[in-house]
Amino acid sequence: MRLKGGWQAEAGDAGANFIMCRIFTATESQAPMAFADPENAPDAERKADRESGAVAYAARTFADATALAARLRPGYPVYCVRPKRIKADTRRFLRGFPGRTLYAVKCNPHPLVMQAIYEAGVRHFDTASLGEIALVRELFRDATAYFMHPVKARAAILSAEQVYDVSHFVVDHTDELDKLIETTKDDEITIFVRLATSSKGAVLDLSRKFGASVDEAVKLLDRIHREGYRAGIAFHVGSQCRDPMAFRDALKRVGLVLARTEAEIHYLDVGGGFPAPYVGEDVPPLEDFFKAIEAGVEQLRLRRDAVILCEPGRAVVASGLSLLVQVQLRKGDSLYINDGIYHSLSEPLVFNNHLPVRLIRPDGPAAAETRDFTIYGPTCDSHDVLPTPFTLPVDVREGDWIEVGQVGAYSNALATGFNGFKPETFVELEDEPPGPRNTPTQNARQAAVR
Numbered sequence: 001m002r003l004k005g006g007w008q009a010e011a012g013d014a015g016a017n018f019i020m021c022r023i024f025t026a027t028e029s030q031a032p033m034a035f036a037d038p039e040n041a042p043d044a045e046r047k048a049d050r051e052s053g054a055v056a057y058a059a060r061t062f063a064d065a066t067a068l069a070a071r072l073r074p075g076y077p078v079y080c081v082r083p084k085r086i087k088a089d090t091r092r093f094l095r096g097f098p099g100r101t102l103y104a105v106k107c108n109p110h111p112l113v114m115q116a117i118y119e120a121g122v123r124h125f126d127t128a129s130l131g132e133i134a135l136v137r138e139l140f141r142d143a144t145a146y147f148m149h150p151v152k153a154r155a156a157i158l159s160a161e162q163v164y165d166v167s168h169f170v171v172d173h174t175d176e177l178d179k180l181i182e183t184t185k186d187d188e189i190t191i192f193v194r195l196a197t198s199s200k201g202a203v204l205d206l207s208r209k210f211g212a213s214v215d216e217a218v219k220l221l222d223r224i225h226r227e228g229y230r231a232g233i234a235f236h237v238g239s240q241c242r243d244p245m246a247f248r249d250a251l252k253r254v255g256l257v258l259a260r261t262e263a264e265i266h267y268l269d270v271g272g273g274f275p276a277p278y279v280g281e282d283v284p285p286l287e288d289f290f291k292a293i294e295a296g297v298e299q300l301r302l303r304r305d306a307v308i309l310c311e312p313g314r315a316v317v318a319s320g321l322s323l324l325v326q327v328q329l330r331k332g333d334s335l336y337i338n339d340g341i342y343h344s345l346s347e348p349l350v351f352n353n354h355l356p357v358r359l360i361r362p363d364g365p366a367a368a369e370t371r372d373f374t375i376y377g378p379t380c381d382s383h384d385v386l387p388t389p390f391t392l393p394v395d396v397r398e399g400d401w402i403e404v405g406q407v408g409a410y411s412n413a414l415a416t417g418f419n420g421f422k423p424e425t426f427v428e429l430e431d432e433p434p435g436p437r438n439t440p441t442q443n444a445r446q447a448a449v450r
C-alpha cells in the first residue's frame with residue numbers, strides 16, 4: 001500500500017471480533033470446472049488456503065428438520081443451513097458470470113453462510129460497513145472486502161483502509177468524494193461511482209436512495225481521474241429483478257457516461273439484484289442474466305483489462321436456508337408461531353411472496369388434507385402477521401413444528417430483538433430444503449391461484 005502522508009495510528013474501532021472454532025467439516029468432492037475469474041477457485045484448489053486461511057464455524061448437523069425437531073424439540077426458531085445448496089448456487093455465478101463474483105455480505109452475514117460461499121470459491125466480498133469488513137477479513141485471511149456503501153463515516157474509511165487493507169470504495173456525490181480523498185492515505189485506491197438506474201422489473205428499488213445521474217457521474221469520474229485514482233462504475237438494478245433487460249438498460253446508461261468522461265474505467269460493477277427462484281415466481285434462469293450482461297458489456301468502450309464485477313446476495317443464499325418454527329397456539333384457522341415480521345420473516349411484507357412450508361411432526365403422521373392458516377408472529381404487536389397464509393395439514397396443532405423454506409436472504413440479517421425474541425440458533429441439515437421442487441401441494445395451489 002502506498003501512503004500519501006505519514007501513517008496515523010488512529011485506526012479507530014476495528015469492528016466486531018468473531019471467535020470461531022477451527023473445526024472443518026468434510027466438503028463435497030468436486031470435478032474440475034472452469035471459473036470465469038481466476039481469482040476465484042473451487043475447493044479442491046484451495047485446500048492449502050483453508051489450512052492457513054479460513055476460520056471455520058462448527059454447527060450441529062442433522063439429516064433433516066424431523067431429526068432436528070426430534071432431538072432438540074426447540075421452542076425457539078432454528079435456522080437450518082444447507083451448505084451444499086449455497087455452494088451450488090454460488091458456483092452458478094462462479095461458472096457463468098462473465099467476470100468476478102463478489103458476495104453481498106448484507107444479505108446473510110452468518111459465518112456458516114459465509115464459509116459455504118468461501119468454500120465454493122468466492123474470495124471477494126461486497127461490504128457496507130466496518131462490521132462487515134471486519135467479519136470478512138477476520139473469517140478469511142485471503143479475502144478482499146470492497147467498501148461499497150456510498151455514505152461512509154470518516155473513521156470507517158480510515159479503519160477500512162488501514163486496519164483491513166480495503167482499497168475499493170464507492171461514492172455517488174461530490175461531498176463524499178471530498179471526504180474520501182481527504183481521509184484516505186493511499187493513492188492507489190479504486191473509486192467507483194454509483195450510477196442510478198431504472199429499477200424496472202425489480203421488486204425493491206435501490207436507486208431512489210443512492211446513485212448519481214449521468215451528468216453527475218461524468219463530473220465525479222473526471223475528478224477521480226484528474227486526482228490520479230483508478231476509476232470504476234457501479235450500479236444496482238434493484239433486488240429480485242426479473243428482467244435481464246434491466247441490466248442491458250443499465251449498461252446502456254453506463255455507455256452514456258463512458259461517451260463523455262475522460263476517465264478510464266478499470267472496474268465495472270453490475271451489482272446484485274439477480275432473482276431467487278421463489279415458489280410461484282417464474283423468473284428467467286440466471287444464465288439469461290449473464291448473457292444479457294455479457295452482450296451489454298461488449299457494446300461498451302472499456303479498457304481491455306477492465307474487470308467486470310457482480311455482487312449477488314439473494315440469488316446465492318435464498319434457497320440455502322430454511323427456518324424451523326414452532327406452533328405455540330392454534331385458534332381456529334390462525335396459528336401463533338415463534339417467529340414473525342420483526343424477526344426472520346419481514347421479507348414477505350415487501351414481496352408478498354409465498355414461502356414453501358412443510359409440517360414437521362416427529363411423533364406421528366399428519367392429515368393429508370390441507371388448508372390455509374393465517375400466521376401470527378410472537379410479539380404483542382398486531383402488525384406481526386404474515387401477509388400470505390401457510391398451507392398446512394388441517395390437524396396442525398400446538399407443539400408442531402413448521403419448516404419454512406427459501407428464507408436465506410435478508411432474514412437473520414434483519415431480525416430484531418423486539419419483545420425479547422431473537423432467533424439465534426443455527427444448525428446444518430443434509431437434505432434438500434423446502435422449495436419449488438418439493439412442496440407440490442402448495443405449488444399446485446399457488447399455480448391455481450395465479
Ligand SMILES: Cc1ncc(COP(=O)(O)O)c(C=O)c1O
Binds near residue numbers: 236271273312314
Ligand atoms: C450495493 C449492493 N450490492 C449488492 C446487493 C445485493 O443485492 P441482492 O440481494 O438483490 O442480490 C445490495 C442489496 O441491497 C446492495 O445494496
